[in-house]
Amino acid sequence: MTDVPRQAVDLEVDLLHWGGGTAEPLRIFYGKVSGADVANWYAEHGANLFSENIRVVIPRSEINTGMAQTVREIPERFGYYNNGITILADAIKTSPGGLLNRDVLRIGLESASVVNGAQTASTLGSLLGTPEETNLSRVFVITKCIEVPADDPSIARGITRYANTQNEVSSQDFAFLDEQQHRLARELGSLGYEYVIRQAEQPSTDDPGAIIYLRDAAVGLACAAADVGLAVTAKREVSRLFAQTGTEYGRIFNPGTDPLLLLRSVAILRKVDTTLNRLASGASGVELGVAVHGRLVIAHEVMQRASRASMSDPAWDLDGFLDSTPKVVESIANSLSAFFPENSYPGNVFKNRGRVVELLADAGVNH
Numbered sequence: 001m002t003d004v005p006r007q008a009v010d011l012e013v014d015l016l017h018w019g020g021g022t023a024e025p026l027r028i029f030y031g032k033v034s035g036a037d038v039a040n041w042y043a044e045h046g047a048n049l050f051s052e053n054i055r056v057v058i059p060r061s062e063i064n065t066g067m068a069q070t071v072r073e074i075p076e077r078f079g080y081y082n083n084g085i086t087i088l089a090d091a092i093k094t095s096p097g098g099l100l101n102r103d104v105l106r107i108g109l110e111s112a113s114v115v116n117g118a119q120t121a122s123t124l125g126s127l128l129g130t131p132e133e134t135n136l137s138r139v140f141v142i143t144k145c146i147e148v149p150a151d152d153p154s155i156a157r158g159i160t161r162y163a164n165t166q167n168e169v170s171s172q173d174f175a176f177l178d179e180q181q182h183r184l185a186r187e188l189g190s191l192g193y194e195y196v197i198r199q200a201e202q203p204s205t206d207d208p209g210a211i212i213y214l215r216d217a218a219v220g221l222a223c224a225a226a227d228v229g230l231a232v233t234a235k236r237e238v239s240r241l242f243a244q245t246g247t248e249y250g251r252i253f254n255p256g257t258d259p260l261l262l263l264r265s266v267a268i269l270r271k272v273d274t275t276l277n278r279l280a281s282g283a284s285g286v287e288l289g290v291a292v293h294g295r296l297v298i299a300h301e302v303m304q305r306a307s308r309a310s311m312s313d314p315a316w317d318l319d320g321f322l323d324s325t326p327k328v329v330e331s332i333a334n335s336l337s338a339f340f341p342e343n344s345y346p347g348n349v350f351k352n353r354g355r356v357v358e359l360l361a362d363a364g365v366n367h
Helices: 035-050 062-073 075-081 118-126 131-138 153-163 171-177 179-190 214-224 228-236 238-242 248-252 259-281 285-293 295-306 318-338 353-363
Strands: 011-020 027-034 085-089 091-094 104-110 113-116 140-147 194-196 211-213
Touching: 011 035, 011 085, 011 140, 027 035, 027 104, 035 113, 035 118, 035 131, 035 140, 062 075, 062 118, 062 131, 075 131, 075 140, 085 104, 085 153, 091 140, 113 118, 113 153, 171 214, 171 238, 179 194, 179 259, 194 214, 211 214, 211 259, 214 228, 214 238, 214 248, 214 259, 214 295, 228 238, 228 248, 228 295, 228 353, 238 248, 259 285, 259 295, 259 318, 285 295, 285 318, 295 318, 295 353, 318 353
Parallel strands: 085 140, 194 211
Antiparallel strands: 011 027, 011 104, 027 140, 085 113, 091 104
16 A cells, blocks of 8 residues: 555454454454454554554544543443454464364464554553553454455555545534433424534524524533633634533533523624624734634623623523624724734634633733
8 A cells, every 4th residue: 555665564363253254355354352462462563553554543532532431441342332443464374273163263464454443453552551451351342354465455545445434423423412402402492493413414494593503502602601711622623512521511511501592602603703704804914813713702702791691581682782792893803903912823822722811811801
């Protein structure tokens, strides 16, 4: 797959409850491999283990953190939660008579490379020498080993490509499993709004004003929070609002989340966006940067002027507040532009909570 010479990696793999063994069109073996074995592969070979993988090892990510947490808390379930590992090899060797025992099979992989599952292998390897190491023997990883001809790299390229381009399950998709989302859908439905939780789901109504999308709801609620840090998080990495290993999701979606607050935060957010789009069309320099990158922080400040209590009150005059919003948005944007730090890029400033807090204080726009 690559024209760059690499260090050959040979692996001894013990497959439990294995299957396969057929030679046409390609020879393949699959089964369970101990998490301790996978960890030791990584400890011995490091990055050479993934020389043909289209992805490099990501040292810190939500997925890696989740895998480590599973090993720590429920190692027996790791194999059920994990997508497994795919290994390509120039040759697969088996011992005489070894194919007769379906319980366990030792195979030798010559010039092997993990083409899918780099994060799995590296995460398990990183747990060696930690308290979680003792749990690795209770982990299993579904592993596929495929023998590919070294003289036809197109086959390896194809396997690697399609092993890494399956539909990705994002952190937002897991929100569909949360009963609070379905509660909000019912309550918003009673108010005449359709709440779309799943990303690929098509709303049944043709009225865009009656549709609330989950991501818009999360960003709106983040901006409505008292802590500007949630708005900054939404700007920097909106997926963090749905992360199963973080605290942000539970802060905005919980049994106390009010459907009126959600609905009105989205309405205000949309009004702020419309206003800033208008301002951006005639702006340049810092003013343009603030209008483009400061949207969520400005929306946060606008909502703080309304207060969460008012936004949750059925008697509150939302229409009247929306009518006054453009003037407030323009005032805040002008103040932020006037006090914006010199030689700073707005796209970076509005992703940093500390710098945002400092800018709000300097501009005197704190609620």
